[in-house]
Amino acid sequence: MTTKKFYITTPLYYLNSEPHIGHAYTTLAADVLARYKKTKNEPVYFLTGTDEHGANIEKAALNHNVTPQQWTDDMAAKFKALWQVLGIEYDDFIRTTEPRHERVVQAIFEKLLAKGDIYKGSYSGKYCLSCESYLDESELVDGKCPIHKKEPQIIEEETYFFKLSAYQDKLLKYYEENPTFISPKHRAQEIINFVKGGLKDLSVSRTKVKWGISVPSDPNHTIYVWFDALINYISAAGYLADENKFKELWPADIHFLGKEILRFHAVIWPAVLMALDLPLPKQDFAHGWWTIEGEKMSKSLGNFIDPRDITAKYGVDAFRYFIFREVPFGQDGDFSMEAFKKRFNADLANDLGNLLSRTLNMAAKNVGEIPQTYTNANSALLKKAEETDKLYDQNMNALAFDKALDAIWALAGYMNKYIDETKPWMLAKTDPEKTKEILLELVFALRYFASWLAPFMPTSAAEISRRLQSGKIEKYGPLFPRID
């Protein structure tokens, strides 16, 4: 018996640039969901990794005077180091230069070649070197790649094609029968229109690119980097290598990705899986882009946000909190230091931090021992906490992370108001029993916060939980000292 695990992936990050907030965002979203599933005792498997082949890697390595292998070793290590800093708990990190991946890519290529889903031809077209992709005339904006704002090069080469055109109707049928496959919903129509517009066969090999996985039966060709990279989702899951593992993981429950690579994941990838007679992933979730202080993040503007700078200064949890509270997951958002500091002071230092320290300090004085459990059927606060718990679960399952956090902070606001209105520090002089009751309500409502915040702010959540343990309550310093 194998139990299916909830299988979560990030895209494999392309190693032509240092990790930035965009990479961190996708990976943190996957981490938040994985940690949430763990709080519910659901078996979960979280895969991330790096995409390491292709002309852009060759070029980057050459520019830095190192071999592509050295370049990718160094860059992959940088990604791993950042994930460690950000508290990412992945189960596997796959690099596309690993033999366990390359073997599977080669086997799949030969399998589809034998089946007729891959065939040899020649191709001439406009190719964006940065996308590593041919672009249709209809996709160009002022003759340029809409993402990279560069003119594509005209390339002619002998190439193998994947018969993408054969899967047009099947794809449309799949989108119709699985309306949440392309998420969020507002991104689906563009993909559907693109497929309805007619799919052309996809060039999946290169003769000019040396840094790639070679076609076993025709070693002059290397396999197109996108075709190679997408396969990681099954090569890491044990496809053609470990049958039990594959049963445990595949199909993926969710592929997290940025909106710029949705077409690869929602069109090419499912078509390849159909050609392999494999079940399709349940969901592609494409999030939006970050601008920095109102500007598009770009190398030339030099406004790349390095998450290491922010987390070194303000803590990892504050960063993790901010990016999911500030912007609805799935939409575009703006990262500004002013907004970050504002949220830190208002939400973390004031609303949550004060609530925790006020409650604990008054409890230390007036309650003494905190019991293991506490029930109070008349408590409006504890009823509200239960309702918040339901709302939180609903929103977490819908990946509406901002709404889940909103619900938590609405309760924090309610609790602060409850303290202001009941004034336990005054009440203690006249009615110690009632004071104790109010403080126990507050302590037990706060225990929910520890579990709710665990996916987003694991270190702070553990600390909150520690401070609220049963037994003797102590006085503590602020959890989030204000930023000035």
Ligand SMILES: [Zn+2]
């Ligand atoms: Zn491009």
